[in-house]
Amino acid sequence: MIDRPALQPVASAKPRLRIIDCDIHPTLHSRADLNPFLAKRWQEHLKTYGDHLRIPYVGTTPYPRSQPLIARPDAWPPAGGPPGSDVVYMRQRHLDPLDIEFGILQVLDLFIFSQQNLDFGAAIQRAINEWQLAHWTSREPRLKASILVGQDDTELAVAEIERCARVGKYVQINVSPRANEPLGRHRYWPIYARAQELGLPLGIHVGGYGGHAPTGGGWPSYYAEEHQSNVHTMAAQLTSLVIEGVPERFPKLKIVFIEAGFGWIPSAMWRMDQHYERFWTEVPHLKRRPSDYVRDHFWFTTQPIDEPDDARHLRALIDWVGVDRLLFASDYPHGDCDDPHSAIKTPLTEVERAKIFNRNARELYQLG
Amino acid sequence: MPAPRIDCDIHPAVGGTRTTLLPYLDDYWKEQVLSRAIDGLDLASYPPDMPLSGRADWRPAKGKPGSDLAMVQRGAFDQLGASHAICNVLYGAQAVYDPSMAAAFCKAINDWIAAEWLSRDTRLRASILVPLQAPDLAIEEIERRADDIRFVSVLVLAQGESLLGRRHYWPVWQAAEKHRLPLAIHAGSQYRSAPSSIGWPSYRYEYYLAEAQAFQAQILSLVYEGVFVKFPGLKVVLMESGVSWLPAFMWRANKTWRSVRVEVPWIDREPASIIRDHFRLTIQPFDSPPDAASVADLIEMIGSDQMLLFASDYPHWQFDGADAIPKHLPASLVSRMCLDNPLDTFPRFALAA
Numbered sequence: 001m002i003d004r005p006a007l008q009p010v011a012s013a014k015p016r017l018r019i020i021d022c023d024i025h026p027t028l029h030s031r032a033d034l035n036p037f038l039a040k041r042w043q044e045h046l047k048t049y050g051d052h053l054r055i056p057y058v059g060t061t062p063y064p065r066s067q068p069l070i071a072r073p074d075a076w077p078p079a080g081g082p083p084g085s086d087v088v089y090m091r092q093r094h095l096d097p098l099d100i101e102f103g104i105l106q107v108l109d110l111f112i113f114s115q116q117n118l119d120f121g122a123a124i125q126r127a128i129n130e131w132q133l134a135h136w137t138s139r140e141p142r143l144k145a146s147i148l149v150g151q152d153d154t155e156l157a158v159a160e161i162e163r164c165a166r167v168g169k170y171v172q173i174n175v176s177p178r179a180n181e182p183l184g185r186h187r188y189w190p191i192y193a194r195a196q197e198l199g200l201p202l203g204i205h206v207g208g209y210g211g212h213a214p215t216g217g218g219w220p221s222y223y224a225e226e227h228q229s230n231v232h233t234m235a236a237q238l239t240s241l242v243i244e245g246v247p248e249r250f251p252k253l254k255i256v257f258i259e260a261g262f263g264w265i266p267s268a269m270w271r272m273d274q275h276y277e278r279f280w281t282e283v284p285h286l287k288r289r290p291s292d293y294v295r296d297h298f299w300f301t302t303q304p305i306d307e308p309d310d311a312r313h314l315r316a317l318i319d320w321v322g323v324d325r326l327l328f329a330s331d332y333p334h335g336d337c338d339d340p341h342s343a344i345k346t347p348l349t350e351v352e353r354a355k356i357f358n359r360n361a362r363e364l365y366q367l368g
Numbered sequence: 369m370p371a372p373r374i375d376c377d378i379h380p381a382v383g384g385t386r387t388t389l390l391p392y393l394d395d396y397w398k399e400q401v402l403s404r405a406i407d408g409l410d411l412a413s414y415p416p417d418m419p420l421s422g423r424a425d426w427r428p429a430k431g432k433p434g435s436d437l438a439m440v441q442r443g444a445f446d447q448l449g450a451s452h453a454i455c456n457v458l459y460g461a462q463a464v465y466d467p468s469m470a471a472a473f474c475k476a477i478n479d480w481i482a483a484e485w486l487s488r489d490t491r492l493r494a495s496i497l498v499p500l501q502a503p504d505l506a507i508e509e510i511e512r513r514a515d516d517i518r519f520v521s522v523l524v525l526a527q528g529e530s531l532l533g534r535r536h537y538w539p540v541w542q543a544a545e546k547h548r549l550p551l552a553i554h555a556g557s558q559y560r561s562a563p564s565s566i567g568w569p570s571y572r573y574e575y576y577l578a579e580a581q582a583f584q585a586q587i588l589s590l591v592y593e594g595v596f597v598k599f600p601g602l603k604v605v606l607m608e609s610g611v612s613w614l615p616a617f618m619w620r621a622n623k624t625w626r627s628v629r630v631e632v633p634w635i636d637r638e639p640a641s642i643i644r645d646h647f648r649l650t651i652q653p654f655d656s657p658p659d660a661a662s663v664a665d666l667i668e669m670i671g672s673d674q675m676l677l678f679a680s681d682y683p684h685w686q687f688d689g690a691d692a693i694p695k696h697l698p699a700s701l702v703s704r705m706c707l708d709n710p711l712d713t714f715p716r717f718a719l720a721a
Contacts, residue, residue, distance in 0.1 A: 066628045182566045182574075215585030216563040216578055218530040224628045225531075225588045228620055229565060232581035236564035239577050244570060263616030270612050271577055271655040278420045278685060279573035306619045308669065316665045317616070320657070336627060 017353055018101035019340045020361040022301045023205070023258050023329030024094070024143065026136050027069075027084035028109045033135070037127035045120055052116040054211035062209070063223040067335050075333030083333040087139050094332045095142060098340055101358065102367045103143045104171065105132055106205045106258060113176030114209045118153040122160065125149055129164055137169060144365065146172040146203055151188045152180050161194050171365045172203040172256070177233050178210030184237075184244025196250045201299070201364055204237060205258040206230040234260035235268050238294065242272065245285045247297040254364060256299045259331055263306035266320035269294055295322060299364060301329035302356065303338040307345070314346040327364070328357045372719055374710035375450035375692070377554075377607045377650045377679035380485055381416070381434035382459035382477060385409065392476035392483075397469070409460035409473070413525075413556040414684075418572065423685035433683035437488060444682045445491060447690050452719065453682075454520060455481055455494040456554055456607060462497065462525050463558040470499035474509055478519070486518045493717060495523035495552050503536060507543045514547045520714040521550045521605065526582045527557035533586075533593030541599050548715045550603040550648070553586055555579045580655075583609040584617050587643060591621075594634045596646050603713055605648045608681055610655040615669035618643055644672045648713045650679035651705060652686040654694035663696035676705040677713060 028034065035043050055062040067073070075083035075093065084090065095103065107128050115121030125148045132145035147164040149157035157175075164170050173195050175183065183204070195202050207230065213219050214229035234257050247253060272290035280286065286293075300321065308314055318326070331337040340357055348356070362368055382388045385401045393401065400406060410432075414421045422433025426443050434440060444453050461473035474497040481494045496513045498506035513519045522544045524532065532553065544551055555576075562568045563578040583606050590596070590604060618640035625632075625639050635642070656663055670676075680692035687694075693702055711717055 066630065178565055180567060182569055185570065210565060210567065212562045212565045212567050214565045215531065215589075216527045216557070216561070216582035217532065217585045217589065218528070218534075218561060220531055220585065220589060220592075221534065222592045222628075222631055224592050224624050224631055225585065227628065228588060228624050229585065231620060232584060233565045235581055236566045236569075236574075236578055239574050240566060240569060243574050261620065263619055264613065266657065267580075267610070267613040267616065267655060268577075270657055271580060271610055271653075274653060274655050275420070275573060275576060279571070279576070281419070282571055282573050304620075304623065306616060307623050308615070308619050313615070313665070313669050316662070316669075320662065 015350070016099070017357055018099050019328060020358050020367065021100050021103040021330045021332070022256070022327040022361050023106050023303060023331050024103040025084050025108055025331070025333065026105050026132070027082050029081040029085040031110070034124070034127040034131060037130040038123060042120060042123040051111055053111055053114050054116065054209050063226040065223055070335050071333050072335045072337060087136060090332070091140060094330070095140070098330070100142060102361070104365065105136060105143055105145050106174070106203070107132065107148060108205070108207060111209065112148055113150050113179065115150070118150060118156065121150045122153060122156040126160055126163070129160065133167070133169060144171040144367070145169060146174045147200070148174045149191065150179070151175045151183070151191055154188060154190050158190050158194055161191070161198070165198050171200065171367070173200050174203040174205060176208045176210070177204050177206060177237050178208040178212070180210065182237065182240035184240035184246055186244070189246070189249070192246055192250050192253055196253045201254040201256050203256045203258055204234070206234060206260050231260055231264055235264055238268055238298065239272065242290050242293045243283055243286070245283070247293040248285060248287055253297060254299065255297055256301070256327065256364070258301045258329065259303060260300065261304050261306055262300040262302065262321050262326060263317055265294070265300060266317065295325065299325055299327050299360065301327045302343065303329040303331045304336050305338050305343045311346040314344070318346070323352045323355050324360060326356045327361045371707070372451040373449060373678060373706040374717070375444055375448065375453040375680050375682070376605065376677040376710055377456055377652070378440065378444050378453045378682040379434045379458055379684065380440060380455050380481065381432040382457060382480070383431060383435055385473065389473065389476040389480060392479040393472060397472045409463070411458055411460045411463060411556050412559055413575070414458055420576065420685055422683045426683035437485060440682065441489060444680060448680050448682065448692050450680070452491045452493065454714070455485055455492055456523055456552065457481060457497060458554065458556055462500065464501070467499055467502035467505060470501050471505040471509065474499050475512070478509065478513060482516065482518065493518050493520045495519070495521040496549070497523055498540065500524055500528060500537065500540065503540050506540045510540070510543045510547065510549065517716045517718065519549070520716045521552040523552045523554060525556040525558055526553050526579055526586060526609070527560070527563060529558060529560050531585060531589035533589030533591070533595050535593065538595070538598065541595060541602055545599045545602045550605050550713055552605045552607055553583065555608040580610045580613050584613065587647060588621065591639050591642050592632050592635060594632070596642055597634050603646055603648060605650065605677065605713060607650045607679070608653065608684070609649055610653055611649050611651060611676065612655040612657065612666055614649065615666065644675060648675055648677050648709065650677050650681070651694060652679050652681040652692060656694050660696040667698065667701060673701050673704050674709055674712065676701065677709050678706040
């Protein structure tokens with residue numbers, strides 16, 4: 001939201017509950033930050049040819065957004081640089097006042113997953129994976145890095161996962177929700193096999209440009225439509241992963257949907273289950289009801305939190321999804337970021353709060 | 369006589385262009401379909417042999433589900449208890465690339481349904497198929513049918529060439545509004561682009577599930593482009609869209625609009641409020657939660673007793689048995705959705721035709 005006041009530390013009578021924030025966006029101060037991690041060849045490439053994306057412009061996103069860099073106005077560091085680029089300022093403004101115990105980094109810079117030149121994409125992903133450690137996690141140990149890989153060159157993706165796994169320190173493997181093909185397709189399975197072996201959750205953060213229209217009906221005109229299409233993307237990915245049989249084939253794989261909210265999950269499960277009764281002969285590789293796979297294999301970050309007018313409706317929604325499936329996320333420093341102390345506007349028990357704000361993520365990512 | 373109950377979505381089936389439609393094509397198109405063997409336009413969204421496309425007890429011994437009038441009458445009226453029903457033909461005329469051919473086939477289907485269905489059973493009504501590929505030809509077809517009040521809506525597919533709110537379609541919506549025809553958007557795709565932003569799925573099951581998101585995108589397009597600002601009398605019926613996604617979708621639409629409404633200054637109230645005023649949904653499939661309490665919550669969240677319309681989706685296999693009404697719906701809602709809501713939504717509908 002654009003009119004929300006700045007975050008303030010909240011005095012509360014409730015017992016102290018430290019927060020695990022599953023969606024924090026660190027940002028490059030400038031692209032030159034990556035030079036130490038890029039071969040000369042790719043430094044030159046970046047300068048000369050830049051991004052090659054499936055969007056019409058070189059200098060901005062296809063749908064102009066609601067505020068610069070979609071950042072909350074108070075997130076711009078006084079020392080300069082874009083929001084999310086200053087670890088000290090992030091500590092002062094976000095990690096300390098909100099009592100963040102751990103934060104999972106989700107890098108979105110450089111349309112990291114959407115590069116058409118897959119070799120360049122892999123070089124950028126590797127550089128950003130190294131930059132996360134050098135600039136963030138080594139300076140602020142509460143922050144945890146993810147291994148970013150582009151799935152469309154699956155071989156390079158697996159190689160980068162191996163490299164990062166040798167380094168250690170990473171808590172998640174991130175792939176794109178918008179690539180050449182749906183994530184359930186078999187060509188991507190080597191990534192899931194490796195994730196399962198390493199015990200690292202597969203993270204899927206909304207966004208990116210895969211070249212397909214954002215909706216099944218074509219290209220929208222407005223950012224309001226394109227923004228909400230991210231939910232549709234994630235619903236389609238949930239369907240693809242479940243129905244292609246990814247959780248059936250990889251029974252220990254854990255999958256995290258990030259920044260898609262969770263309001264749409266119950267209906268997605270009901271709909272999958274209802275029509276499974278008609279379509280199961282098409283997908284005989286499935287051995288369980290689709291919703292059973294969702295409840296055992298998928299986690300969902302809370303932001304952007306749904307805001308029904310009636311708090312009881314949010315409560316019903318949480319019960320439908322299941323408290324065990326939810327991970328608190330702020331989306332700092334973006335404009336619609338959620339404050340852990342006020343975002344969930346419906347009563348929760350202490351146990352439920354502990355799960356959503358800390359324990360679920362602690363167990364999933366094996367933190368602390 | 370049982371209480372009137374309007375089934376807003378049944379599907380008579382076209383056998384083919386060289387058989388069913390041949391008498392309704394002009395000489396040029398007759399020659400075209402015969403000499404070029406232009407036929408077999410069943411939509412990829414509904415292969416006739418797929419279980420969803422026809423319930424076992426609604427499949428004739430010969431021909432496609434929905435192709436036999438007597439059998440449809442027994443199913444939709446005698447068995448399921450409707451007093452009236454709206455025919456929505458899903459044959460692939462709308463998916464044809466050639467706009468003249470699309471127009472010829474839409475016209476033939478409309479003539480066929482009028483002559484061989486509506487004229488043989490006064491309980492039947494129909495939607496007008498239009499070639500949206502060419503908005504001018506779509507308007508011609510609407511005008512051609514406008515005097516026949518047995519046609520009660522304009523039918524388009526959920527996944528077409530571009531989103532339905534886009535301005536090049538506005539003259540079509542203007543014609544629909546003028547003749548008090550709601551826009552009926554039915555599940556189905558022209559297969560012009562992938563069914564979702566993630567690309568082409570492997571299974572028909574996935575494709576069918578993705579229809580729900582396509583409907584949601586059409587709602588956002590029609591709302592944000594300002595179609596209802598321009599055409600305040602226009603109603604839109606989502607057919608075979610599923611229902612249970614609606615509340616969370618409206619919450620997200622409201623939240624997004626609150627953040628970015630500067631982009632669409634002509635939208636001066638919450639999208640959910642516009643949606644409740646202008647959109648209607650048929651109740652098969654419902655995609656409902658399993659227990660009564662959750663259904664009650666869901667109905668409360670929808671927040672309107674005007675939006676749902678009774679429909680069986682005959683001969684599509686959405687349920688077993690003779691009761692097309694999803695379980696656990698409150699009686700007052702059931703009563704509204706069987707008669708009052710359809711009559712409000714389809715103002716041309718006169719019970720005695």
